[in-house]
Amino acid sequence: MIKGTSVLSFIVCVAIPLLIGIISGMATSKTDGWYDSLIRPSFNPPGYLFGIVWPTLYILMGISLYLVWKSEPGNLRNIALWVFAIQMVLNFLWSFIFFRFHLIGWAFVEILLVWVSIVVMIIVFMRINRAAGFLQIPYLLWVTFASVLNGAYWIQNR
Numbered sequence: 553m554i555k556g557t558s559v560l561s562f563i564v565c566v567a568i569p570l571l572i573g574i575i576s577g578m579a580t581s582k583t584d585g586w587y588d589s590l591i592r593p594s595f596n597p598p599g600y601l602f603g604i605v606w607p608t609l610y611i612l613m614g615i616s617l618y619l620v621w622k623s624e625p626g627n628l629r630n631i632a633l634w635v636f637a638i639q640m641v642l643n644f645l646w647s648f649i650f651f652r653f654h655l656i657g658w659a660f661v662e663i664l665l666v667w668v669s670i671v672v673m674i675i676v677f678m679r680i681n682r683a684a685g686f687l688q689i690p691y692l693l694w695v696t697f698a699s700v701l702n703g704a705y706w707i708q709n710r
Contacts, residue, residue, distance in 0.1 A: 558622065565621055566614030569640060573610045576644050580651035587651065593704035605694055612687045613640075619684035620677055632676045639669035656706040663699045670695055 613636075620632045642665050650659035670692045678685030 561621060562615075562618045565618035566611055568617065569610040569613040570607065572640055572644050573606055576647045577606075580647040583651055586654055590705060591708040593701060593708060595704070596701065609691045609694060612690060616677060616684040616687040619681045619687075623680045628676070628680060632673070632680055635669065635673045635676050639666060639673050642666045642669050650702070656702065656709060660699070660702045660706050663695065663702050667692070667695050667699055 617633075617636055620629060620636070623629050642662065646659055646662050646666060649655050649662050670688060674685045674688045674692060677688060
């Protein structure tokens with residue numbers, strides 16, 4: 553059961569990725585028709601699916617962050633928090649590279665970095681709290697799919 557300051561910590565941990573996602577989405581939502589003009593891969597999911605998947609993943613990230621945050625302070629926890637921060641920055645930047653700057657190829661390279669950072673995060677989180685690591689598996693699976701999708705956009709729109 554979450555009590556007292558733990559409730560606030562939990563809310564902050566869940567809010568961090570949600571707010572980053574909201575800011576990224578708002579900042580890159582105006583594409584002036586560019587995205588609509590792209591040739592879409594046949595397996596491109598409907599747009600509404602992204603609006604369901606990403607908030608769910610951000611909530612799972614926040615719960616996972618909370619489980620790590622409330623663990624024993626120490627070097628491993630500090631590393632885990634840094635890895636989490638790095639992957640969030642990479643996650644945030646992808647939307648700008650793809651949607652704002654229209655650099656599909658560079659976005660593909662960058663999303664591979666996101667993928668690697670998630671793998672590292674899962675490994676480090678598992679050493680601290682297995683549930684925290686397992687909660688990141690859906691994120692890894694989605695970013696794996698998103699990487700393939702990004703690569704397909706790049707190939708089809710060169």
